Amino acid sequence: MSTSDQRPFDVLVLGSGVAGLSAAVHAARSGSSVAVLTKGALAQSTTRFAQGGVAAALAEPDSPALHEADTLTAGAGLCDVDAVRVLVTEGPGRVRELIEFGAAFDRTGDVATAPLALAREGGHSLARVVHAGGDATGAEIERALVAAVRATAADVREGWFTVDVLVEGGRCGGVRAIDPSGAMVDVRAHHTILATGGAGQLFAVTTNPALSTGDGIAMALRAGVAVADVEFMQFHPTALDHPSMPRPLLSEALRGEGAVLRDDQGVAFMADEHPLGDLAPRDVVARAITRRLIDRGLTHLWLDATSITDFTRRFPTIRRACEEVGLDPTRQWLPVAPAAHYLSGGVATDLDGATTLPGLWAVGEVACSGVHGANRLASNSLLDGLVFGPRAVEAIHRSKDRADTSGVLRGLLPVAPPIAPATPDRDGDADGRVDKLRTALQLEMTKNAGVMRTAASLREAAEAIEAISVEADLLATDAPEAWELRNLCIGARALVTSAAAREESRGTHWRSDHPSTSSEYRGRFAIMGGDIRFVPLPADSPEPHR
Numbered sequence: 001m002s003t004s005d006q007r008p009f010d011v012l013v014l015g016s017g018v019a020g021l022s023a024a025v026h027a028a029r030s031g032s033s034v035a036v037l038t039k040g041a042l043a044q045s046t047t048r049f050a051q052g053g054v055a056a057a058l059a060e061p062d063s064p065a066l067h068e069a070d071t072l073t074a075g076a077g078l079c080d081v082d083a084v085r086v087l088v089t090e091g092p093g094r095v096r097e098l099i100e101f102g103a104a105f106d107r108t109g110d111v112a113t114a115p116l117a118l119a120r121e122g123g124h125s126l127a128r129v130v131h132a133g134g135d136a137t138g139a140e141i142e143r144a145l146v147a148a149v150r151a152t153a154a155d156v157r158e159g160w161f162t163v164d165v166l167v168e169g170g171r172c173g174g175v176r177a178i179d180p181s182g183a184m185v186d187v188r189a190h191h192t193i194l195a196t197g198g199a200g201q202l203f204a205v206t207t208n209p210a211l212s213t214g215d216g217i218a219m220a221l222r223a224g225v226a227v228a229d230v231e232f233m234q235f236h237p238t239a240l241d242h243p244s245m246p247r248p249l250l251s252e253a254l255r256g257e258g259a260v261l262r263d264d265q266g267v268a269f270m271a272d273e274h275p276l277g278d279l280a281p282r283d284v285v286a287r288a289i290t291r292r293l294i295d296r297g298l299t300h301l302w303l304d305a306t307s308i309t310d311f312t313r314r315f316p317t318i319r320r321a322c323e324e325v326g327l328d329p330t331r332q333w334l335p336v337a338p339a340a341h342y343l344s345g346g347v348a349t350d351l352d353g354a355t356t357l358p359g360l361w362a363v364g365e366v367a368c369s370g371v372h373g374a375n376r377l378a379s380n381s382l383l384d385g386l387v388f389g390p391r392a393v394e395a396i397h398r399s400k401d402r403a404d405t406s407g408v409l410r411g412l413l414p415v416a417p418p419i420a421p422a423t424p425d426r427d428g429d430a431d432g433r434v435d436k437l438r439t440a441l442q443l444e445m446t447k448n449a450g451v452m453r454t455a456a457s458l459r460e461a462a463e464a465i466e467a468i469s470v471e472a473d474l475l476a477t478d479a480p481e482a483w484e485l486r487n488l489c490i491g492a493r494a495l496v497t498s499a500a501a502r503e504e505s506r507g508t509h510w511r512s513d514h515p516s517t518s519s520e521y522r523g524r525f526a527i528m529g530g531d532i533r534f535v536p537l538p539a540d541s542p543e544p545h546r
């Protein structure tokens with residue numbers, strides 16, 4: 001049985017990472033009644049783990065046009081050009097606004113007026129990445145936005161787990177959530193913004209924290225709301241393989257300073273894989289490692305960074321992360337494995353973040369706004385949240401009520417009527433089954449739907465997901481952990497279905513049985529109401545130029 005909160009909020013924000021907090025602060029500052037529901041503490045998010053920074057064309061000789069070109073190149077022909085243009089033109093203003101909210105980015109001198117320090121990252125044609133505390137950018141952004149939201153009248157509800165969106169009269173009327181006492185409560189709102197982040201927890205090895213379980217994507221799918229591009233999970237090749245959660249990243253910069261990947265026999269293998277050896281592109285390195293893990297039944301290979309002489313000065317954060325798990329990188333090889341890092345697809349939106357369900361918006365990593373295409377450009381995801389969170393709020397304030405045929409929704413609208421999800425009453429104990437099933441699902445996804453996929457491996461994954469889903473649905477508990485498990489099953493099914501349908505390799509989706517990119521697949525697979533649909537890109541979309 002659920003109870004209901006009395007008043008509908010103007011704007012209900014689900015999630016408190018960069019996207020949700022940016023939306024909340026804009027909505028609350030402009031006088032709307034706002035509630036923020038988040039399943040952990042307000043400052044808990046993937047955002048706070050972000051390291052490198054935020055990409056934006058902030059100073060000459062950079063320009064939005066150059067940033068756009070780099071983003072389109074990384075996206076391997078599947079970006080929505082209009083969405084990318086929104087990202088790169090509105091991005092610099094949103095970064096400046098964040099500085100006004102109190103975020104302290106690193107500068108080239110000691111005074112606050114010194115120019116911002118700009119770093120260059122892979123795929124960027126020039127230095128355009130602002131950062132904070134060296135490699136602690138996300139923590140500073142989260143700190144500044146939490147403080148900005150706390151300074152408003154927004155009703156912040158920590159420890160509230162959103163289960164489903166409420167669908168009434170063909171539109172979203174709020175959400176059903178589990179409050180901190182375990183009671184089911186309906187929270188009503190005129191507009192609901194999904195900002196629930198990504199789904200790295202679909203895999204056994206991930207850089208994402210335990211909260212990244214794709215809840216928003218599962219909620220959308222249960223309500224018949226369109227989801228697109230979910231086969232495009234970006235894997236980082238070298239995460240530390242250790243049970244700590246999330247997995248610490250061992251940056252490419254280590255290999256730039258001379259670290260070498262070694263197999264289980266100690267052999268340095270990358271020179272045989274690519275002319276750039278250990279500095280080959282991320283997806284090439286991830287595949288080379290994965291092939292060996294599968295062939296030899298291993299969980300990790302090794303990164304030998306013992307030749308780096310000034311490790312502590314050069315990589316203080318990595319040194320600390322290694323020490324925390326009892327490893328000394330100056331003397332020991334580090335166990336590494338590719339880790340699920342960023343989901344480029346998600347809930348399909350127009351250029352304002354509106355989804356196919358009127359009254360429901362999606363922003364940040366949970367969304368598929370079209371800015372990332374088949375492969376996210378480094379440091380574009382924090383920017384995505386900073387731009388599209390406020391943009392959704394501005395559209396709400398313009399009285400926009402439903403999606404238009406722009407962005408990813410071009411060619412996708414109209415869609416079948418939404419579904420009102422039913423929340424059965426379950427009141428029991430799962431007796432440790434939730435953890436076991438979650439682990440089984442993650443291992444299956446890593447083995448058969450991870451870095452390298454084939455029709456056969458995806459078929460195997462699909463069968464295992466179905467078996468785990470049946471068990472997850474039968475669990476007699478309504479605890480948030482059980483919902484996370486069910487959500488992971490729904491996300492896994494969507495990813496595997498899309499990956500099986502895309503019989504080509506493109507961006508972060510690698511099919512070893514279809515290793516080429518095919519113009520036939522220049523479009524998106526969208527899932528809604530249990531069906532998968534292919535939506536070709538408009539004929540005037542720029543070709544990939546890699």
Ligand SMILES: Cc1cc2nc3c(=O)[nH]c(=O)nc-3n(C[C@H](O)[C@H](O)[C@H](O)COP(=O)(O)OP(=O)(O)OC[C@H]3O[C@@H](n4cnc5c(N)ncnc54)[C@H](O)[C@@H]3O)c2cc1C
Pocket residue numbers: 014015016017018019020037038039040042044045046047048049050051052053054055137138160161162163195196197198207208209211212215216249341342363364365366378379380381382383385
């Ligand atoms: C190690 C690491 C390094 C990274 N480095 C960078 C970088 O340098 N630059 C960059 O641009 N990107 C980086 N990224 C990616 C970037 O951090 C994320 O894409 C971005 O922070 C996502 O923001 P978000 O607001 O969409 O979601 P999140 O920050 O994940 O926030 C989601 C929120 O939703 C809440 N939530 C989820 N489900 C529910 C539910 N059912 N009910 C209620 N609340 C819920 C969560 O508790 C959380 O508060 C990195 C990611 C990782 C993991």
